[in-house]
Amino acid sequence: MTTPAQLADDGLAPAISLAGIEKWYGTRDAPVHALAATDLEVAEREFVVLLGPSGCGKTTMLRMIGGLIAPTGGTLTVEGQRLWDGENRRSEAVSELGMVFQDANLFPWLSIEDNIALPLELKGMDKARRRARAHELCQLVGIKGFEKRWPRELSGGMRQRAAIARALSYDPKILLMDEPFGALDAMTRDAMNLELQRIWMDTGKTIILVTHSISEAVFLADRIVLLSPRPGKIDTIVEVPIPRPRRSEVQASETFQSIALALRQRLAEIS
Numbered sequence: 073m074t075t076p077a078q079l080a081d082d083g084l085a086p087a088i089s090l091a092g093i094e095k096w097y098g099t100r101d102a103p104v105h106a107l108a109a110t111d112l113e114v115a116e117r118e119f120v121v122l123l124g125p126s127g128c129g130k131t132t133m134l135r136m137i138g139g140l141i142a143p144t145g146g147t148l149t150v151e152g153q154r155l156w157d158g159e160n161r162r163s164e165a166v167s168e169l170g171m172v173f174q175d176a177n178l179f180p181w182l183s184i185e186d187n188i189a190l191p192l193e194l195k196g197m198d199k200a201r202r203r204a205r206a207h208e209l210c211q212l213v214g215i216k217g218f219e220k221r222w223p224r225e226l227s228g229g230m231r232q233r234a235a236i237a238r239a240l241s242y243d244p245k246i247l248l249m250d251e252p253f254g255a256l257d258a259m260t261r262d263a264m265n266l267e268l269q270r271i272w273m274d275t276g277k278t279i280i281l282v283t284h285s286i287s288e289a290v291f292l293a294d295r296i297v298l299l300s301p302r303p304g305k306i307d308t309i310v311e312v313p314i315p316r317p318r319r320s321e322v323q324a325s326e327t328f329q330s331i332a333l334a335l336r337q338r339l340a341e342i343s
């Protein structure tokens with residue numbers, strides 16, 4: 073795996089760059105300092121995981137990168153384009169981003185195929201091409217044959233697969249995922265981690281994923297960014313030098329165990 077440092081040496085611009093990005097929320101009482109000024113660069117095709125105690129600003133950071141909420145200060149660039157100009161979002165940069173949340177958020181009155189193709193319909197793609205793309209994506213995420221079903225007819229894991237397919241529909245370069253498997257049972261979650269690694273390797277996306285699970289972080293990440301409690305700031309960045317593709321068994325390896333243990337200890341110290 074190429075490291076971010078090597079990519080920088082190759083002269084490739086980072087996929088995502090945060091410079092002094094900060095967030096204050098206005099509330100009825102005192103303003104809340106959710107994220108302290110943060111610098112972070114994520115390389116093209118890198119898999120970065122955000123980890124940290126509840127309320128430390130992980131979702132806040134991801135939603136700013138996703139163009140959903142405006143930073144209070146700093147500069148954020150996506151694929152070389154400024155995403156925020158003060159409170160104003162620049163739409164060109166947003167088209168490079170796909171988002172997946174903890175709940176699949178599928179529309180219950182649309183078939184799986186129509187849910188996946190919805191972003192394409194909004195972009196004006198004709199029906200035949202939308203359908204072809206939806207079928208291709210169902211195959212990619214492992215729900216081939218379920219195109220015509222309703223969301224309620226799928227299991228939680230399958231609905232998350234559909235949500236990933238929908239986020240990939242318009243081929244964004246970057247996938248942002250906020251605890252995408254947090255609501256799944258442990259076994260389904262392990263299977264989804266393997267699948268996500270495969271999808272990431274097949275598609276060459278840049279991914280930022282938020283999780284509470286240390287083992288999920290170590291299994292998936294090239295780099296783990298550990299945030300400290302509010303106001304969130306980067307405490308530690310840990311590289312995971314385990315070769316890909318990683319199989320479930322790597323979790324028993326010494327490297328995996330020692331990274332997980334170090335993270336667990338550091339989390340306990342800062343929480």
Ligand SMILES: Nc1ncnc2c1ncn2[C@@H]1O[C@H](COP(=O)(O)OP(=O)(O)OP(=O)(O)O)[C@@H](O)[C@H]1O
Nearest residue numbers: 097099104106125126127128129130131132133302
């Ligand atoms: N819209 C909002 N208005 C005011 N405060 C907010 C708002 N959204 C989040 N916060 C506060 O900002 C801080 C960071 O919240 P955020 O949701 O980013 O944390 P998180 O790391 O994602 O937590 P969790 O792990 O529980 O999902 C929290 O203290 C939260 O209460």
Ligand SMILES: [Mg+2]
Nearest residue numbers: 130131132250
């Ligand atoms: Mg959150």
